[in-house]
Amino acid sequence: MKGIILNMQSKSPIISSNPPPPGDIKDKVSYLLSQMNLEEKIGQMVQADLTWKQDIPQLLREGRVGALLTVHDPAVINRLQHIAVEESRLGIPLLVGNDIIHGYRTIFPIPLALAGSWDMDLIERVAAASIAEAVSAGTNWNYAPMVDISRDPRWGRVAESAGEDPLLSSQVARAWVRGYQNYRDADGRRAAACVKHFAAYGAAEAGKDYNTVDMSERRLREEYLPPYRAAIQAGVESVMTSFNDFNGQPATANTFLLQQILRKEWGFEGLIVSDFDSVGELVLHGFARDHKEAALRSMLAGIDMDMMSNAYHFYLTDLVREGKVPLELIDASVRRILTLKFNLGLFEHPYVDEKACQQAMFLPAALQLAEKAAEESMVLLKNESGLLPLAAGGTRYALIGPLANERTSLMGCWSFDGRPEEVETLKEALQKQLPAGSRLTYAQGCSLNGETLALESALAAAEQADVILLALGEEHTLSGEAHSRAHLGLPGRQMELFNALQNTGKPVITLLFCGRPLAIPELVEKSASLLLAWHGGTCTARALCNLLTGQSVPSGRLPVSFPRSVGQIPLYYAHKRTGRPADTSGTLQFNSAHRSIYLDENNAPLFPFGFGLSYSQVEYSDLQLNPLNITAEGQ
Numbered sequence: 001m002k003g004i005i006l007n008m009q010s011k012s013p014i015i016s017s018n019p020p021p022p023g024d025i026k027d028k029v030s031y032l033l034s035q036m037n038l039e040e041k042i043g044q045m046v047q048a049d050l051t052w053k054q055d056i057p058q059l060l061r062e063g064r065v066g067a068l069l070t071v072h073d074p075a076v077i078n079r080l081q082h083i084a085v086e087e088s089r090l091g092i093p094l095l096v097g098n099d100i101i102h103g104y105r106t107i108f109p110i111p112l113a114l115a116g117s118w119d120m121d122l123i124e125r126v127a128a129a130s131i132a133e134a135v136s137a138g139t140n141w142n143y144a145p146m147v148d149i150s151r152d153p154r155w156g157r158v159a160e161s162a163g164e165d166p167l168l169s170s171q172v173a174r175a176w177v178r179g180y181q182n183y184r185d186a187d188g189r190r191a192a193a194c195v196k197h198f199a200a201y202g203a204a205e206a207g208k209d210y211n212t213v214d215m216s217e218r219r220l221r222e223e224y225l226p227p228y229r230a231a232i233q234a235g236v237e238s239v240m241t242s243f244n245d246f247n248g249q250p251a252t253a254n255t256f257l258l259q260q261i262l263r264k265e266w267g268f269e270g271l272i273v274s275d276f277d278s279v280g281e282l283v284l285h286g287f288a289r290d291h292k293e294a295a296l297r298s299m300l301a302g303i304d305m306d307m308m309s310n311a312y313h314f315y316l317t318d319l320v321r322e323g324k325v326p327l328e329l330i331d332a333s334v335r336r337i338l339t340l341k342f343n344l345g346l347f348e349h350p351y352v353d354e355k356a357c358q359q360a361m362f363l364p365a366a367l368q369l370a371e372k373a374a375e376e377s378m379v380l381l382k383n384e385s386g387l388l389p390l391a392a393g394g395t396r397y398a399l400i401g402p403l404a405n406e407r408t409s410l411m412g413c414w415s416f417d418g419r420p421e422e423v424e425t426l427k428e429a430l431q432k433q434l435p436a437g438s439r440l441t442y443a444q445g446c447s448l449n450g451e452t453l454a455l456e457s458a459l460a461a462a463e464q465a466d467v468i469l470l471a472l473g474e475e476h477t478l479s480g481e482a483h484s485r486a487h488l489g490l491p492g493r494q495m496e497l498f499n500a501l502q503n504t505g506k507p508v509i510t511l512l513f514c515g516r517p518l519a520i521p522e523l524v525e526k527s528a529s530l531l532l533a534w535h536g537g538t539c540t541a542r543a544l545c546n547l548l549t550g551q552s553v554p555s556g557r558l559p560v561s562f563p564r565s566v567g568q569i570p571l572y573y574a575h576k577r578t579g580r581p582a583d584t585s586g587t588l589q590f591n592s593a594h595r596s597i598y599l600d601e602n603n604a605p606l607f608p609f610g611f612g613l614s615y616s617q618v619e620y621s622d623l624q625l626n627p628l629n630i631t632a633e634g635q
């Protein structure tokens with residue numbers, strides 16, 4: 001019996017033999033659930049990508065996979081949706097999940113950079129523009145925003161976060177969710193957002209990805225939970241668990257996090273998905289003997305969908321039959337999944353227009369937004385020389401550095417659908433945008449990974465110049481998932497290049513590209529001016545030139561502290577006082593006995609949270625506090 005046949009002419013599915021009762025989504029879900037056998041129910045709880053060593057089309061026909069992961073080609077997505085909708089017994093469309101973290105084809109600045117714009121409207125528009133491209137190509141579920149508080153820049157995923165502050169991160173979380181979930185295409189297609197990684201993933205010990213997290217409940221609640229909660233209050237439709245263990249229990253099987261906090265205290269009714277294989281990884285955590293026990297523990301803790309581990313696929317049916325997993329739990333999970341599918345309108349619009357989707361990509365409006373976003377994200381960190389903005393004309397510039405003629409790295413860590421050939425390099429942009437009468441020479445000076453120096457040509461270029469523009473920093477592969485660093489200086493021999501050029505006596509304007517805060521006191525000290533460009537996406541170079549030439553004014557402010565040295569980490573502004581606070585935030589070494597300081601390092605960060613200069617001088621004066629006493633509820 002075929003339960004549902006999609007009438008391709010009509011906008012709604014037709015149930016051939018047992019039509020669902022007319023009514024709301026709840027009724028439709030109940031009806032559909034009543035038609036499903038156990039295998040089909042569990043099938044909805046399984047997410048697979050195309051690397052699975054199983055016959056995916058056949059599993060779709062049998063209703064044994066409910067969601068796809070990282071399938072990007074709209075033709076492939078359509079083909080698989082057709083199988084699920086037209087060749088399976090119940091014709092349930094697929095969730096198609098992808099990571100649209102800072103853009104799809106048009107790439108926007110990394111989230112950390114965007115948070116530094118402090119512009120929630122901008123972030124919301126970036127989210128909408130990113131998801132518009134992705135939805136047109138078949139994505140209906142987005143694994144963003146990531147809102148893990150990150151106070152350790154060794155952790156590569158700080159790039160994906162909004163930085164160190166619970167309040168800013170919460171505002172940003174809301175903006176991402178609004179932007180992603182409010183978007184509709186002309187036919188009403190849209191995508192659900194998925195806030196991640198629940199919980200406290202950003203507190204990985206020693207900044208090493210996937211590492212243990214152990215913290216007090218008070219710290220968790222006050223500092224780490226607010227952004228996830230903000231996303232939920234903004235209506236996010238799904239939550240992804242994290243890879244880390246939390247106080248001894250992996251987050252993916254953590255009943256305190258998932259049941260007590262998420263479901264009970266916050267009343268979250270949406271879908272909870274594991275992270276990639278994090279159900280299976282319970283075995284490696286030492287929390288489950290094998291995949292079967294991993295499935296059992298995750299299920300009992302509240303994971304509705306198993307991303308990629310196979311554990312639900314192979315073992316959940318047996319666990320139900322053995323009476324270890326109550327059927328009501330399965331039904332509740334399947335209800336959530338089907339509710340999301342109905343809410344997304346997938347039954348009405350399971351397919352996308354493969355050809356037309358190309359016309360939705362890389363549109364002028366998206367590019368304009370990408371340029372504005374990059375501009376607003378960049379932070380002027382030093383300009384004592386007053387060399388910025390650049391002189392009106394007549395200056396000879398030497399553009400040097402591994403990132404000066406680079407495309408791919410400018411896009412940042414999550415830019416798999418971005419196309420390097422569509423990214424302008426800084427050299428190309430400067431050639432167009434430098435004031436008339438300026439001269440530009442170029443030398444790479446150093447390989448992208450910093451290992452090979454080419455000093456001779458760099459010095460020769462500098463020789464012919466009045467001012468050196470030096471593009472240094474990290475390539476995009478140094479940040480993001482599984483890309484933690486123990487050293488936070490410039491990679492490789494870049495500092496040697498810097499010193500050689502600075503020794504020429506010519507002023508050096510440093511343009512810094514990176515996916516995290518770097519510990520670079522010497523670079524800051526010796527640079528005449530320093531502009532932080534982050535990894536700004538497709539339009540990084542043009543935006544940077546707008547700021548360099550003064551066509552726009554730098555307005556970004558750091559969403560995260562920059563340490564002076566790795567030994568200061570974790571370093572963040574909202575630290576507790578201690579019983580022996582340092583005399584000043586910038587206490588110098590050796591001057592303050594028995595205080596909370598280092599003997600061999602300043603207490604202050606290199607740049608504090610919120611720091612950022614502009615081209616104008618701002619003076620605050622006659623500040624008054626009114627009222628003088630503020631209660632906890634006061635303003």
Ligand code: BGC
Nearest residue numbers: 070098099143196275276481
């Ligand atoms: C990451 C998630 C991501 C998932 C799916 C995992 O490795 O931790 O952030 O959403 O893969 O691509």
